[in-house]
Amino acid sequence: MPTIEEVTSYLTDFSYCEDNQLTIDMIETISPATLIEKKTIDGIKIPLFINEYWTSRQRQTASIHEISYRACFKPQLPRFFIELLTDPGDTVYDPFAGRGTTIIEAALLERKVIANDVNPLSRILCQPRLNPPSILEVRNRLSEVPFDNKASSDLDLSMFYHPDTEKELLSLQAYLDRKKTHYIEDDLDRWIRMVATNRLSGHSKGFFSVYTMPPNQAVSAKRQKIINLKRNQKPDYRNVKDLILRKSDQLMRKMTAQQIRSLNKVSDIAMFLEVDASETQMITDQSVNLTVTSPPFLNVVQYAADNWLRCWFNQIETDVVGKKITMATTLQDWSAAMSRVFKELYRITKPGGWIAFEVGEVRGGKINLEEAVVPLGLECGFQCLGVVINRQSFTKTSNIWGVKNNQAGTNSNRIVLFSRPRPDHAV
Numbered sequence: 001m002p003t004i005e006e007v008t009s010y011l012t013d014f015s016y017c018e019d020n021q022l023t024i025d026m027i028e029t030i031s032p033a034t035l036i037e038k039k040t041i042d043g044i045k046i047p048l049f050i051n052e053y054w055t056s057r058q059r060q061t062a063s064i065h066e067i068s069y070r071a072c073f074k075p076q077l078p079r080f081f082i083e084l085l086t087d088p089g090d091t092v093y094d095p096f097a098g099r100g101t102t103i104i105e106a107a108l109l110e111r112k113v114i115a116n117d118v119n120p121l122s123r124i125l126c127q128p129r130l131n132p133p134s135i136l137e138v139r140n141r142l143s144e145v146p147f148d149n150k151a152s153s154d155l156d157l158s159m160f161y162h163p164d165t166e167k168e169l170l171s172l173q174a175y176l177d178r179k180k181t182h183y184i185e186d187d188l189d190r191w192i193r194m195v196a197t198n199r200l201s202g203h204s205k206g207f208f209s210v211y212t213m214p215p216n217q218a219v220s221a222k223r224q225k226i227i228n229l230k231r232n233q234k235p236d237y238r239n240v241k242d243l244i245l246r247k248s249d250q251l252m253r254k255m256t257a258q259q260i261r262s263l264n265k266v267s268d269i270a271m272f273l274e275v276d277a278s279e280t281q282m283i284t285d286q287s288v289n290l291t292v293t294s295p296p297f298l299n300v301v302q303y304a305a306d307n308w309l310r311c312w313f314n315q316i317e318t319d320v321v322g323k324k325i326t327m328a329t330t331l332q333d334w335s336a337a338m339s340r341v342f343k344e345l346y347r348i349t350k351p352g353g354w355i356a357f358e359v360g361e362v363r364g365g366k367i368n369l370e371e372a373v374v375p376l377g378l379e380c381g382f383q384c385l386g387v388v389i390n391r392q393s394f395t396k397t398s399n400i401w402g403v404k405n406n407q408a409g410t411n412s413n414r415i416v417l418f419s420r421p422r423p424d425h426a427v
Contacts, residue, residue, distance in 0.1 A: 003352075007084065007385060011034065011386075033051075046386055048387045049389065066250060067194075070307070072098050073294050073358060074101070075105045081415075082290065082292065083109065086289050086354075088111065092112070092114075092290050093283070093293075094115055095295075095341060095344075096116070096277060096293050097126060100129065106292075112269055112270070113270045115127075116275060116280060118274060120274055120316050121310055121311065126272070128190040128191040129263070132252055138192065138245060141189070141192060142241045142245070145241070146171065147168050151170035156221065159221055160208075161209060161210075162238065196208075201213070210233055210234065217306035278343070285348065286348065286350045287350065288353060289350055289354070290354045290355070291354070291356065292356045293355075331367065339379070352419065352422045355377070355417070356416075356417055357373055358415045359414050370387050377416065382418035384416065385419060387416050387417070389415075
C-alpha cells in the first residue's frame with residue numbers, strides 16, 4: 001500500500017490522456033493541472049485536490065455495471081482509488097454497497113471484496129453479477145418457469161402492467177420464491193431474479209411496465225395513474241422472458257473472458273453482509289486494505305420508498321428496510337450515525353490502509369459534508385490526506401446542449417481520503 005506522501009505526490013502531479021475514440025476537437029482539456037486549495041475544517045487546514053482525475057469515458061466501464069439504482073456513483077470513481085491504493089489480492093470493502101459498483105469494480109480488478117448494506121436488495125442486485133451465466137443458460141432456465149394464466153395478486157398493479165405481463169411476473173415470482181424457500185435457488189436463479197428486479201419499472205420498451213419514472217426509482221400507484229392519464233397511455237403487453245434475455249445480453253455484451261474469470265475467482269471468497277455498518281463484527285480486525293463508499297446523505301433520497309416495487313417482487317418488507325437505513329434529517333443526527341461507522345472502519349482497516357469516503361454536494365451545495373466527515377475520521381485516529389474533488393471538464397458536445405458551467409451540470413465528486421497510520425507513523 002502506498003504511503004500518504006506517495007499518494008499526495010500522485011494527486012498533485014496527476015495528468016492523463018484519455019485512451020478512447022474521442023476526436024481531439026471534442027476535448028476541451030487534456031492533462032489538466034491539479035488545483036490545490038486549503039480549507040480550514042475544525043481548526044485544521046485540509047488540502048483540496050481539484051482535477052479531472054477520471055471522466056465518464058475514461059477506460060470504458062464493463063457492461064456488467066449497467067444496473068440502475070438510486071444515488072449510485074460511476075465505476076470510474078472506485079476504480080481510480082482501487083488502482084491507486086491497492087494491489088491484486090487486497091481486500092476492498094463498501095459498508096453502503098447499494099447496487100455494488102465498488103464491489104463489482106474491485107472484483108474485475110481481482111481484489112477480494114466485502115459488501116454490506118442493510119437493504120437486502122443490495123445483495124440481490126450485486127452478488128449474481130459475480131457469477132454471470134451464458135445467455136443459453138438463462139434461456140434454458142427460463143424455459144423451465146411455468147406461467148400460470150390464473151395467477152393473481154392482492155396488490156393492484158394494473159396501472160403498471162398489462163394483465164398478461166402481470167401474470168407472467170407473478171408466475172416468475174412464485175417460481176423464484178419456491179426455489180428460495182426450499183433452499184434450491186442457485187446462481188442462475190439469482191441472476192434471473194436480479195435482472196427481473198431491475199426490469200420492473202422504467203421509461204422504455206425494455207421494462208415490464210408502461211412508461212413511468214426513471215428506472216432507479218418507483219413511483220406510487222396513485223402517481224402512476226396520474227402519469228397514465230396525462231400521457232393518455234395504458235399498459236401494453238411486455239414479454240417477461242424475452243426482456244430478461246435481452247437485458248442479460250446487454251449486461252454481458254462487452255464482457256471479456258478475462259473479466260468473467262476475474263469475477264468468478266473473487267465470487268468464491270466474497271463476503272456479503274446485511275447489517276448496520278457500525279456493527280460488522282464478522283469482519284476481522286485490521287483486515288481491509290481499502291474502503292470506497294458513498295453513504296446515505298441526510299434525507300435527500302428515500303431509498304425504501306423508491307424501491308417499494310422491487311421489495312414487493314422479492315417479498316421484502318419495505319417498512320422494515322426503511323427503518324434500518326440511515327435517514328437522518330439533521331446534520332447532527334447524520335454525524336452521530338457516521339461517527340459510529342468510522343469507529344468500526346478504524347477497527348477493520350489495516351495500518352496503512354485507506355478510506356475513500358464520497359460526500360457529494362448535499363442540498364444544492366449548501367451543505368459540504370466534508371466539514372462533518374473530516375473531524376469524524378480524525379477523532380477515530382485516521383489521518384486525513386485531504387479532499388479529492390473530481391471536476392469533469394465539458395466537451396464541445398456538452399456545450400451544444402447549453403451545459404457550460406459547474407453550477408448547471410458538472411459531473412463533480414467530492415471524496416474525503418483517510419489513512420490509518422502505520423505503527424511507525426502513529427499520531
